[in-house]
Structure formats: C-alpha cells, structure tokens
Amino acid sequence: MVEQLLREWPPGYGGVERVAHELASVWGGAVYSLDVQRQEAIGHDPLPVGYPRRRLPSTKPIARLQLPLPSRALWRLLRSQSPLHGHLPSPGVLLVLLLARLMRPQRRVTAHWHCFLEPDCTFSGCLFVLYQWLALRLVPQLSAVITTSPLLAQELQRCGCDSQRLFVLPCCLSQQQEQLGLALPVPEAHAGEPLRVLFIGRLDSYKRLDWLLAALAQLTSPWQLVVVGDGPKRPRFEQLAQRLFPQGSPVRFLGRLPETAKLDQLAAADLLVLPSDCSNEAFGIVQLEAMVAGRIALAFDQSRSGMGWVGQLPGLPWSQSPEGLADVLQHLAEQPALRQQLSVQARERYLSLFARGVWLQHLQGLGDSVVTSKVSA
Structure with missing residues (x-):
C-alpha cells in the first residue's frame, strides 16, 4: 500500500491526476489532495475510482500558491508508516514530503516530477522560479524520484539528482x-x-x-x-x-x-x-x-x-x-x-x-527503490 499526495483531486482531467489515478489502481492506498479546484463538491469523475480519497484542508490561494493547514488528515498522513509518493509541481506537496521525511527518516518518501515550469515575468512567475529552485535542491534528498520521459530524467540528473535514485515511468492509459x-x-x-x-x-x-x-x-x-x-x-x-x-x-x-x-x-x-x-x-x-x-x-x-x-x-x-x-x-x-x-x-x-503491460513491467521493475508493495495487474 502506497499513499499518494497531489495538488488536484484525482482522477480529474489533467495529466497529473491521471497518473496518480493509475498508480492508485495498482498500488492501492489512500490518495490525499489539496483539492484546489474543489472537485470533491462536484462529485463527477470521468474515470471510475476504487481507492479512498482524502482532502487536506489548505490555505486560500495566493498567486496559485496553496499550502496545507494543520488538520487531523495532515497529521494522519505525516504519522503514517506507509510509503508516501507526492506529485510535483506543487509547493504544498513538496512541503508535506519534506515534513514526512523529517518526522520519519526511515520512511520511504518519493516524488513524481511531472514537468519543469517555464515562469513568466509576473508575481506568480517569480514564485514559480523560487519554488523550482528549491525543489531541484530538495528532491534529490528523497528516497527516489520518478519522471515521465528520458529527456526529463537527463535534465533532472544534470540538475543534481542521483542517477541511482532517478527512474523513468512514462504515462499510461487505463x-x-x-x-x-x-x-x-x-x-x-x-x-x-x-x-x-x-x-x-x-x-x-x-x-x-x-x-x-x-x-x-x-x-x-x-x-x-x-x-x-x-x-x-x-x-x-x-x-x-x-x-x-x-x-x-x-x-x-x-x-x-x-x-x-x-x-x-x-x-x-x-x-x-x-x-x-x-x-x-x-x-x-x-x-x-x-x-x-x-x-x-x-x-x-x-x-x-x-x-x-x-x-x-x-x-x-x-x-x-x-x-x-x-x-x-x-x-x-x-x-x-x-x-x-x-x-x-x-x-x-x-x-x-x-502499452499498459509495458507500464506494469516498468512499475514492477522499480521495486523497493520506490514502493514496498507487490505490483500486480
């Protein structure tokens, strides 16, 4: 069982949500979300969901920056001994990953690097620059980092990620x-x-x-x-x-x-x-x-x-x-x-x-570097 954390509410319509959704279908475990788009209240899912989803209360957005607030759900997530996998980019997710790592140094805490941001010359863009600068220096300290293509893996390695803890897992379909x-x-x-x-x-x-x-x-x-x-x-x-x-x-x-x-x-x-x-x-x-x-x-x-x-x-x-x-x-x-x-x-x-069979083989090939649960179709 692997717990996951992301900014959006899975499965949603975006790539990050879809990836978290497919991982949950194999790993099991609860999926926590800041639910920035308030999808929980809508109740419509484009794909069937067979895993528990839990919402983390969070601050009101400031230039798209949204951080988790102290809550029972957050405390439960931080105190859990299950492996934790967080989906980036998200300052809130990155913060929780670091807290989980500090509270339980032996816990397996991993990150999914979905993309490099290209900020513009706005206040939000300045925050993106700061976030990405911090993220590139902090994620190498986690147990492992997964990304979606060989090109992103090469760039992450150039930015300081250890190749021994960096893995490529392309996206998949249901x-x-x-x-x-x-x-x-x-x-x-x-x-x-x-x-x-x-x-x-x-x-x-x-x-x-x-x-x-x-x-x-x-x-x-x-x-x-x-x-x-x-x-x-x-x-x-x-x-x-x-x-x-x-x-x-x-x-x-x-x-x-x-x-x-x-x-x-x-x-x-x-x-x-x-x-x-x-x-x-x-x-x-x-x-x-x-x-x-x-x-x-x-x-x-x-x-x-x-x-x-x-x-x-x-x-x-x-x-x-x-x-x-x-x-x-x-x-x-x-x-x-x-x-x-x-x-x-x-x-x-x-x-x-x-193909999904190829994706499952790759996921299983990650082994204990990322998860401790058995991967099955």
Whole structure:
C-alpha cells in the first residue's frame, strides 16, 4: 500500500491526476489532495475510482500558491508508516514530503516530477522560479524520484539528482481506454478527402491552438479541424477561427466531451495535434489516446519537455517546431497513403513503449527503490 499526495483531486482531467489515478489502481492506498479546484463538491469523475480519497484542508490561494493547514488528515498522513509518493509541481506537496521525511527518516518518501515550469515575468512567475529552485535542491534528498520521459530524467540528473535514485515511468492509459483504442481500425487512405485534424485539451494560452489555426490557414489542400475541450481562452480562439475562415469555417468547437464521445472524435480523425509551446506540457497523455487508436500525434520538441519524444515516428522526420507545422500538415494532407503507414507506426510505437503491460513491467521493475508493495495487474 502506497499513499499518494497531489495538488488536484484525482482522477480529474489533467495529466497529473491521471497518473496518480493509475498508480492508485495498482498500488492501492489512500490518495490525499489539496483539492484546489474543489472537485470533491462536484462529485463527477470521468474515470471510475476504487481507492479512498482524502482532502487536506489548505490555505486560500495566493498567486496559485496553496499550502496545507494543520488538520487531523495532515497529521494522519505525516504519522503514517506507509510509503508516501507526492506529485510535483506543487509547493504544498513538496512541503508535506519534506515534513514526512523529517518526522520519519526511515520512511520511504518519493516524488513524481511531472514537468519543469517555464515562469513568466509576473508575481506568480517569480514564485514559480523560487519554488523550482528549491525543489531541484530538495528532491534529490528523497528516497527516489520518478519522471515521465528520458529527456526529463537527463535534465533532472544534470540538475543534481542521483542517477541511482532517478527512474523513468512514462504515462499510461487505463486498461479500458487501451482496449477501446485498440479496437478502432487504422484510418484508411482515400485520395481527395479532407485531412481530419483533432485538437484535445484545455483551451488556455500555452496550448497554442492559435498556432495550429494559423498553420492550417496556410494549407492548399482541404482539411477539417475539431476542437475538443474548454477553458478561459475559448472565446478568443473561436473569434480567431471566424476571422481566419469567415466563409464556411472548417473548424468546430465541441467543448468538453465525455470519454465515449471523445473516442468517437478520435475514430473520425486522421491525426492529433498538441501544439503546446512550453515545458509546462511535458508529456501529453492525449497523445497516447491517439496513438493507441492508430492516429498520428504531432507535438513540438520543447526544451525540458518529453512531449515531442512521445509521438516521434521513424517515417515522419520533421522539425517538430512551430515553424515547421504548416509544412508537415501540408505533407500529410497531400499523401493519404503515407498517413496510413504512419498510423500503423503510431500504434506500433504505443504498443512497444506505452502499452499498459509495458507500464506494469516498468512499475514492477522499480521495486523497493520506490514502493514496498507487490505490483500486480
């Protein structure tokens, strides 16, 4: 049994929550959360939950900084003898990990490093800089550190993490998601049909849907874009689409969809584009959802991010840069037979690197370096 701690309420819709959720499905143990989005009160989960969840009372947010308050739940977590695994980035989570380590030096306390932050020139950005500086100096003192890609592991090692206590565990899908994705046929190649592009994600600034729209505006071949997701920038992106394509817009905004409807959109697509512009997006689990379904996943190769690594295909060499997005989309739009070959490669890459069976083997391979409980399917 391994107890976990994260900022959000799992399973949620974000990558950190999804990772904690899948680990809990194998490790067991309670999952503690600061519940910054107050999901506990909503009561709706996109994925079934079979483990106990406990909320830690916390301070009101100050520039997104939220720390746990003294409480029975916090005391229970700190006094527990079970292994504790915390998900970063989060100053509140980091604080609890350090307190747990100090109170019980023999307890196995580990961290999951999900991403390197790229702060901006705001007050919040200054806090991010301070937090990350502290985190990079403190996490090497924990029992072990897990991260999601070889690229992030290399960067953590460069920043001082001992390679003997640093482990790579790529993200995974649930068994049901994997089965449903594998059941979808690879898209067939038909000349003359529009390139069917899919975007899935929170409509926020760093997702850079505007870059995807600008790239599609340069294509000379027909295309269609479906946007799945919601967020604060949705009105801005909808206005941009109307401005770029005033006559019979080939862009549809569907908002947030349930998992079954999202799968339907993947089934209707040729490829997924995840045009995030910074290392805050370090993996992109939605790429796995596309690849298991036999769909190409395009993402940028950003510094301190494994996002571009996830969907790299041997049959599609391209710059993985914003400047090269329009060219690669035009290339794919013009060659439906190539798209079909790459779709097969995408599924093969998923099965070889990210399949749930492979993930379970990697998790079991971590052994006593991270957990003491037996790992089983």
